[in-house]
Amino acid sequence: MAAPAQFTEYIDKNADKFIDRLAKAVAIPSVSGDASYRKHVFEMADFLKSELEALGVKVKLVPLGKQVLDGQEIDLPPAILGEIGNDKSKKTVGLYAHYDVQPPSSHSKLIDKPQALLSDGWDTDPFVLKVDEKTGRLIGRGSSDDKGPLLGWINVLEAHVKQGIELPVNLKFCLEGKFHRMEESGSEGLDDLINSEVGPGKFFDGVDCVCISDNYWLNTRTPCLTYGLRGICYYKINVSGPAKDLHSGVFGRMVHEPMTDLIHIMSKLVTPQGDILVPGINELVAPLTEEERKRYESLDYSIDDVHSSAGAEIAVSSSISEVLMNRMRYPSLSLHGIEGAFYAAGAKTVIPARVAGKFSIRLVPDMLPVDVDRLVTEYIKSIFNQLNSKNKLEVESLHGGKPWVADPNHWNYVAAAKATETVYGRKPDLTREGGSIPVTLTFAEALGVNVLLLPMGRGDDGAHSTNEKLDRSNYIEGTKLLGTYLWEVSKVTEK
Amino acid sequence: MAAPAQFTEYIDKNADKFIDRLAKAVAIPSVSGDASYRKHVFEMADFLKSELEALGVKVKLVPLGKQVLDGQEIDLPPAILGEIGNDKSKKTVGLYAHYDVQPPSSHSKLIDKPQALLSDGWDTDPFVLKVDEKTGRLIGRGSSDDKGPLLGWINVLEAHVKQGIELPVNLKFCLEGKFHRMEESGSEGLDDLINSEVGPGKFFDGVDCVCISDNYWLNTRTPCLTYGLRGICYYKINVSGPAKDLHSGVFGRMVHEPMTDLIHIMSKLVTPQGDILVPGINELVAPLTEEERKRYESLDYSIDDVHSSAGAEIAVSSSISEVLMNRMRYPSLSLHGIEGAFYAAGAKTVIPARVAGKFSIRLVPDMLPVDVDRLVTEYIKSIFNQLNSKNKLEVESLHGGKPWVADPNHWNYVAAAKATETVYGRKPDLTREGGSIPVTLTFAEALGVNVLLLPMGRGDDGAHSTNEKLDRSNYIEGTKLLGTYLWEVSKVTEK
Incomplete structure (x- = not known):
């Protein structure tokens, strides 16, 4: 059932x-990663509460406790729980979005996503x-990530209210104010809240499916539905030797050097083609159907x-399906850097006393962090033993965070696919993301x-970079699409 | 001939x-690596000029031009050229020392020697x-490096003047005010000055031997003479790929990652036991006699x-002669760090766009930088080609700087050895240093x-660290010892 023409x-x-x-x-700079902006995150919560309440949504702001940021203890932004409709004969859809944004500056200490490390500034405020x-672009911080999609739901509500159309489903909003910084490693406070609001009589009671609009099309052309996310395990390999940094003139070749050991270990984790060398890891991956x-x-x-998108011709294969599977359905291992070694410009002749190599593995089904931890730790120890250092x-x-994958044949996806065909006149691509959004798994x-990721923006929105945009x-x-999706869900007869 | 009893x-x-x-x-903080201290370096030059002149030395301060430091163009500290005695029937000894010091702080940006990276502060000003x-210790910045040895020469002059003893040799002082920061890579301005003062009628005309007091005993017990220094070649391996840093969730296993390539290359340079893996390098080393x-x-x-001295039981061998030869007469290769990768604490999931690995090779005879450069460059390129990245x-x-080795059987060394036996009652050890003092080679x-390194301080003086000391x-x-050495030189009949 398409949405009504009105x-x-x-x-x-x-x-x-x-x-x-x-x-x-966008004018409310709800940057969550900088203590000095925290009041604006609360301001954004108040703005959303009043917008939602004006459209008949019952809203409460739930405090999530305190956090330490920039050396001060401050209140975490509240979770916004909102509900509208309580008709047992209708489906109930859970909706998640976040109302905080990345820092605007490309050099903020708080930026987690490396795209934002670009040195270019914004062309506009x-x-x-x-x-x-x-160009039809709406340019501003948060336009695509995630204020545009969030307001999409409010626009949908407004259209129904103003046109006097009854909502086809019940809605339960769960809006987060501190997604950024946490996205790779879990949502501080929110996971506990979600878990505590499950069960008879609790907030999430009766939710039939969840829709999250917080990712992007794979490209700039084709709408997609996303049914999987990789998990992540992040490791630090510490190698220590001398009591203090040594001079390589005096000590070079006299002592075992921690950097030499560490580099040898790190070189045995992954090939230049991306193949993971940790024994047993590949065997954990669910076979391709x-x-x-x-x-x-x-x-x-x-x-x-x-x-x-990479800005260089460096794809590991000329087969696009292979490259996409490498991103979406196979694990990857990236070497991020070394703590404790010489990292500045110039030519220091130090033998660092202790160094720590950082790397992470992106997890896919059926990899569990506990198994990966064991395999990685055993392997690194065995390499180190062979070094005779x-x-x-x-x-x-x-x-560590688990991967997530949903059944893309579930009615939730079927409804979203039909809605996409109605609005865009074409079938959506079915994609998985290489990164992590842990709240999905929660x-x-x-x-x-069933949880569905239903993106609004395009792959080139630059969500964590400068000049973030959402196409009009x-x-x-x-x-x-969001409204039509609700109407498609409403006609589903399966539970 | 021992020095006179008086x-x-x-x-x-x-x-x-x-x-x-x-x-x-010591009270004049002649820190050369910090622009804000530069006036004190000049103050130190004036202090030495007046001390030397009071003892009959003809002194000139030679400007060496400008340098850019801490973003400002400032005058380089002058070279101090001093001479006393012009008796053609006597030997003429050239003396070198430096009058600048390392920064006192353990965290100064200017510190080249890693010992000074210690976080412990000084116990006294x-x-x-x-x-x-x-303990009999004289504690202060520059006490051992190099003000104590420099003043040793002035004390020797004073003793002669005050006792009415004629100097047994002519002396030519060459004192430098910007040794630190430059010590591994050459002395800015001074090399040119030395080269320009060679020849008939020039300052260094007639010098029969040189004595440099700017290093340390191997241990805390036994005086030594030092007849060799390693050279150094410092390299930067640049690997670049994407146009900007990438997110490892999105791009992990899709693209060739510069860090992976770099780590593979760096792992093939040296073994954990210190053996250099660059083909051809070991063949350049002069055979052991x-x-x-x-x-x-x-x-x-x-x-x-x-x-x-390392603060940990990490020697690469249980044979002390092997370990010492590794320091003194074999090349070493140390991996110092990586520029451009993630180096801070925490867990950033970046794929760095461009990374630069830093390493250096200490050179011994007969290794020449030009040959080492060629072998290293060819080898790294061949490894990289094999990576198929x-x-x-x-x-x-x-x-790059060449190694230096002198003939320890030369009369200059024989004189210093006799002086050592006279003063300390024991034969000195004959050592080579693992580090570089390029002015020696100049x-x-x-x-x-012939050039002789005749150390005054002990191996534990902590010359570039906190609590630097010289034992009374x-x-x-x-x-x-310095005075007695001059008397021993004076009786040498060889030219």
Whole structure:
């Protein structure tokens, strides 16, 4: 069942009003990773509460406790729990989005995503939404990540209220104010809240499926549904030797040097082609099915797309399905750097006394952090023993998160696919993401329901970079998509 | 011919006066690596000029031009050229020392020697000489490196002048004010000056031998003469791939990662036992002679000494002569660090876009930087080619300096050995240093005479660290040693 015509007409007619709403939201610099911005994160929560309440949503702001940031103890931004509709005959859809943003500066100490390490600045004020009529871009921090998608749901509500259309489903909003910084390693406070709100009479009681709009199309052309995320295990290999840094003139070749040992270990983790050398890791990976293989072969993505997004012709293979499977359904191992060694410009002749190599493995089903930890630790110890060094080794696991994958044949996905066909006139690609959004797994495990990632923006939105944008057409058609998805869910008869 | 008895008596009687002179010198914070201290370096030059002139030395301060330091263009400290005596029937001894010091702080950005990276602070004010009566230590920045040895020469002059003893040799002082920071890579300005002052009628005309007092005993017990220094070649391996840093979730296993390539290359340079893996390098090393082997076997040094100076039981061998030869007469290769990778604490999931591995090779005879450069560059390129990576490689040589070795059977060394036996009652060890003092090679090559390194301090003086000290006995007996050495030189009949 497509959404009623009045719904889509209202969206088209009120596009400029919706863009104004986005401008208002972008103007609130709800940067979660900097203590000095914290008041604006609360301001954003208040803004959303009033927008939601004006449309009939019952809202409560739930405090999540304190955190230490920039050397001070401050309040965590609240979770926003909102509900509208309580009709047992309707499906109930859980909705998640986050209302905080990345720091605007490309050099902020708080940036987790390396795209934001670019030295280029913004072309416009990041907290003033720039509507570029020529390109159709809506430029501003948070436009695509994640204020645009979040406001999409509010726009959907408004269209129904203003047109007097009854909502086809019950909705439960769970909006987070401290997603950034936490995205790779779990949501501080929110996981506990979600787990505590599960069960008869609790907030999430009765939720039939969850929809999260917080990722992007694979490319700039084709809508997609995302049914998997990789997990991550992050490791630190500590090698220590002398009591203090030594001079390589005096001590070179007299003593075992920690850097030499560490580099030897790190060189045995992954090949230049990306193959993981830790024994047993590849055996944990779920075998590829024929259905899956076909799905990857049909995705709208090319080696040129890889090269254009990396900015260099460095794809590990000329087969695009292989490259995409490497990102989406195989584990990867990346060497990030070394703590304790000489890292500045120039030519220091130090023998560092203790060095720590950092690397992470992206996990896919059926890899569990506990198994990966064991295999990695045993392997590194065995390599180190073969080095016959008198230095000391310690392997640390800094954090671990499981991969997530959903059944893309579930009615939740079928509904989203139909909605996409209705709005965009084409079938969506079925994708998995290489990164992690741990709250997805929390919803899936705590609620025991199907979770869908339904992106609004495009692959080139630059969500954590400068000049973040959301295309006007993605915002407006994406709003239609969200509403239409609710109508498609409403006609599902399965539980 | 030992020095006259009045000489040594004067030294003993005036020990406290000499310690006062050292206190005055230490009180001038002549830190050369920090622009804000530069005026004190000039102050130190003036202090030395007046001390030398008061004892009859003809002194000129030679400007060496400008340098850029801490973002400002400032004057380089002057070279001090001083001469006393012009008796053609006597030998002429060239003397080198430096009058600048390392920064006192353990965290200064300017520190080249890694010992100074220690986080421990000083127990006393580094610029107030602390005379510790219990331990006999004279504690202060520059006490051992190099103000104590420099003032030793002035004490020797004073003893002669005050006792009415004619100097047995002519002396030519060449004192440098910007040794630190430059010590591994050459002396800015001074090399040119030395080269320009060679030849008939020039300052260094007639110099028969050079004595440099700017290193240390191998241990805390046995005086030594030092007849060799290793050279150094410093390299930077640049690997670049994507146009910007990438997110390992999104790009992990899709693209060739520069860090993976670099780590593979760096792992193929040296074994954990210190053996250099660059083909052809070991073949450049002069073969070990039987005389040399015996010299190393007779040195007063033990594996316990190695462990105690490194602060950990990490010697690469249980054979002390092997370990000492590794330091003194074999090349070494140390991996210093990586520029461009993640180096901070924490767990960033970056794929760095461009990384640069830093390493250096210590050179011994007959290794020449030009040959080492060629072998290293060819080898790294061949390893990289085998990696089948699409990233880009560039190998840079940051600087190169030749090794230096003198003939320890030369009369200059014989004189110093006799002086040592006279003052300390024992034969000195004949050592080579693992580090570099490039000015040594400049003197040897420009003047074409034998150069001797005659250390005053002990191996535990902590010359570039906190709580730098010179033992009172090393300062006073060392002053006698310098004077006695001049008298021994004076009786040499060979040219």
